[in-house]
Amino acid sequence: MDLPAHPGAPDPGSPHPGNHRPGSGDPDWSAMTRVLVVRPDNVGDVIMTVPALRALRAAAPRARIELLASPAGAAAAPLVGELDDVVVASVSWQRLPNAAEALDPDPDADLVDTLAERHYDAAVVLTSFSQSPWPAAAVCRRAGIPVRVGTSKEFGGDALTHWVPAPPDDGHQVDRALLVLAAVGVPSLGADLAVTVPADAGAPRPAGRYVVVAPGASCPSRRWSPERFAAAGRGIAGLGWTVVVTGTAKEADLVERAAEGVDGAVRLVGELDLAGLADLVAGADAVVVNNSGGAHLADAVGTPVVELFAGTEEVGQYAPRTVPAEVLNRPTTCSPCRQLVCPFDHECLDIAPERVVDAVARLARA
Structure with missing residues (x-):
């Protein structure tokens, strides 16, 4: 049966249901x-x-x-x-x-x-x-x-x-x-991301061309395995780039494992604040990241992104759009799960390292 609307609830038949409380109008x-x-x-x-x-x-x-x-x-x-x-x-x-x-x-x-x-x-x-x-x-x-x-x-x-x-x-x-x-009278001026890198950010940059690899993420379910990051890093280094592997002090183990066997890898652990990371990323030919803040940071400073996107969220809600980007994942029936730790075998991130290397080679800035 039909139930009466909650007092004060918006009329779903109105042109803009729930848009404003009665008589409020757009803010000045x-x-x-x-x-x-x-x-x-x-x-x-x-x-x-x-x-x-x-x-x-x-x-x-x-x-x-x-x-x-x-x-x-x-x-x-x-x-x-x-x-x-x-x-x-x-x-x-x-x-x-x-x-x-x-x-x-x-x-x-x-x-x-x-x-x-x-x-x-x-x-x-x-x-x-x-x-x-x-x-x-x-x-x-x-x-x-x-x-x-x-x-x-x-x-x-x-x-x-x-x-x-x-x-x-x-x-x-x-x-x-x-x-x-x-909806409240503020028109868009465009959807591109952009941040300002402070002049004194001073990130240590390697000589020549480089690719930033960031194996961390806010929770384990969003992280591609560091061993696969390392395999991709070896392939990227083999194409002539210096690979810079970076992370917070808490991610030291991830960084070490992701840099293992990567010829000439530069490890930056706990050395950069966000401004420094932005400066480092801005100078890179590409970044390889999980679904994390690093992807959006690269998007906002103009650096191409290769993103390993776990099934915790929907790609369309978060994918980089301002710069050239490739988002790599595998569709699974359990996605989007929004889990902090995958209860299965991380099938959504069963991505071959060769796909990452190929994506970097396609996207990296000339």
Whole structure:
């Protein structure tokens, strides 16, 4: 039987269901002096917000534009010229379950106080299709932010003042953010990624032409095996490139295994901040990476990408589009799984190293 709509829920028959609360209309972006963009995810997610930030900067020329970022994602902020500041927080709605933290009755109380002190005119909550904007919107409401924009399929009360209809699930993350802003009067200025490499980044670059190999990723399920990275590295070195294998201090073992037997390999472990990595990648002929922030960083500095894309996510939502790129994966029935550790045999990343070598040879800058 048909059930009555929840009071306040959008009318699905209206021209723009759920777009605005009654009588709200588009925000007056040109009059705003301080705007918060909420994206407390990883580095790659922050880099993919750059086209949205570019559009917002043009629509709100008087405003300071600030980013609410995770400790990991905040590393990208110095590369994004559209940002005036960053608020760093480990927000409750992005943390994995933890018994001790679960007992905290108000885990975001300090964040509410921080946001309230900054007197924002508006908050734009950006999410992937599987994330909900409602926890972030509720925090922003508690902080007294009067305009709160986000998109969602599910109803969440009045925490959002501008509830945008959900874009298609399979849309690219860049397009998703732009569609959210377009629905509230902020037109796109293009979907290309771009970041600024600081002049003092000073990454150590090898002499001659080189290819960057980054075997790390945020979780094991996204990582091609380091032994296959090494096999590909040997093939790339055999074609005349210096192979630079890089990773964080925590990825030292991965880097060592991925560089094993690669003639002339340069190992950079824990030596680069994100600006330094951007500088290194910008000088490379190509990069070979997992589905990680390194792929988006290369996309944003203009370096061709060969990406080993695990079945944890849908390729179309994250694939590089600004530069020449080849995304290598194997379709599996369990994809997209969004698992941190593969419970099977990583069939989605059963990619022969020769395919990577061939892709580098096709894409690498002349």
